[in-house]
Amino acid sequence: MLHNNTIKNLKLDACYIRTFLKNGEDIIQKFNQLKLDGANVTVPHKENAYLLCDETRGISKDIGAVNTLVKEKGKIIGCNTDAPGFFESIKSFKNIKSALVLGAGGTAKAIAFILRKNGIVPTILNRSSKRLIFFKENNFKSFCWDNFTKERYDLVINTTSAGLKDENLPLEKNLLNNIMQNSNYAFDVIYGKSTPFIRLAHSNKLKTKDGSQMLINQAVFAFNLFYQNRFDTKVIESYMGKASFL
Numbered sequence: 001m002l003h004n005n006t007i008k009n010l011k012l013d014a015c016y017i018r019t020f021l022k023n024g025e026d027i028i029q030k031f032n033q034l035k036l037d038g039a040n041v042t043v044p045h046k047e048n049a050y051l052l053c054d055e056t057r058g059i060s061k062d063i064g065a066v067n068t069l070v071k072e073k074g075k076i077i078g079c080n081t082d083a084p085g086f087f088e089s090i091k092s093f094k095n096i097k098s099a100l101v102l103g104a105g106g107t108a109k110a111i112a113f114i115l116r117k118n119g120i121v122p123t124i125l126n127r128s129s130k131r132l133i134f135f136k137e138n139n140f141k142s143f144c145w146d147n148f149t150k151e152r153y154d155l156v157i158n159t160t161s162a163g164l165k166d167e168n169l170p171l172e173k174n175l176l177n178n179i180m181q182n183s184n185y186a187f188d189v190i191y192g193k194s195t196p197f198i199r200l201a202h203s204n205k206l207k208t209k210d211g212s213q214m215l216i217n218q219a220v221f222a223f224n225l226f227y228q229n230r231f232d233t234k235v236i237e238s239y240m241g242k243a244s245f246l
């Protein structure tokens with residue numbers, strides 16, 4: 001809806017469709033078979049897309065995952081717009097120097113790298129240890145629940161799916177409450193609902209944001225990649241912001 005609403009308003013000869021990819025290994029074959037000029041890739045195929053496209057650009061090289069594919073002179077180029085999409089959406093948060101990132105999945109990787117690139121020190125905290133290997137290898141301060149020692153963080157970010165289809169918090173309530181009491185901002189990547197994480201942040205009087213602006217921003221950046229940056233991002237955003245599901 002975000003893309004098709006924009007395509008319609010800009011009177012472009014295109015359409016944005018959904019296709020189910022059973023096997024991530026087949027992503028390039030599928031792209032070619034459908035004769036696509038561009039695509040977005042979602043969970044769980046972002047890592048495979050990164051490995052299989054002809055060329056990768058920008059911060060995707062650090063993250064190891066792409067959510068956007070674009071055909072350029074016969075080659076398939078992979079980019080990551082989740083990371084700048086997230087960062088754009090926290091620009092109204094001022095004086096952030098440190099952040100606690102809850103979760104260690106693909107979204108946490110994108111957020112950790114874009115924070116570091118912009119001079120904000122991220123600490124990663126995950127329920128279990130396996131996914132932390134990537135973060136340790138990339139020199140991020142990272143903990144699992146069992147070995148965590150808390151500090152003060154300006155911003156707390158939920159990148160887990162806790163609260164998406166349940167009423168779970170991404171961290172033990174007393175500990176999260178304690179962290180929030182000393183923070184200024186909270187961000188939840190989940191959008192379209194009031195999560196327990198956001199409600200706890202409100203009760204601690206933090207300034208909050210959910211993932212809806214991040215969703216729009218990653219789509220705006222992807223749309224512009226599809227069209228070689230031909231359009232003003234503000235114009236794209238205005239059409240995307242009016243897409244009816246939001």
Ligand SMILES: NC(=O)c1ccc[n+]([C@@H]2O[C@H](COP(=O)([O-])OP(=O)(O)OC[C@H]3O[C@@H](n4cnc5c(N)ncnc54)[C@H](OP(=O)(O)O)[C@@H]3O)[C@@H](O)[C@H]2O)c1
Pocket residue numbers: 043082103104105106107108126127128129131159160161162164168169170171189190191211212214215216218
């Ligand atoms: N707003 C946007 O534009 C946007 C963009 C991308 C993704 N998202 C959202 O981001 C979320 C995460 O996506 P992802 O691709 O990063 O997922 P993922 O790769 O599957 O990672 C999920 C992470 O969440 C942790 N986790 C899951 N359930 C938990 C719970 N009940 N308590 C504590 N930790 C829990 C996992 O910990 P373990 O390692 O211990 O299993 C893991 O670190 C999804 O809700 C997705 O919809 C939003």
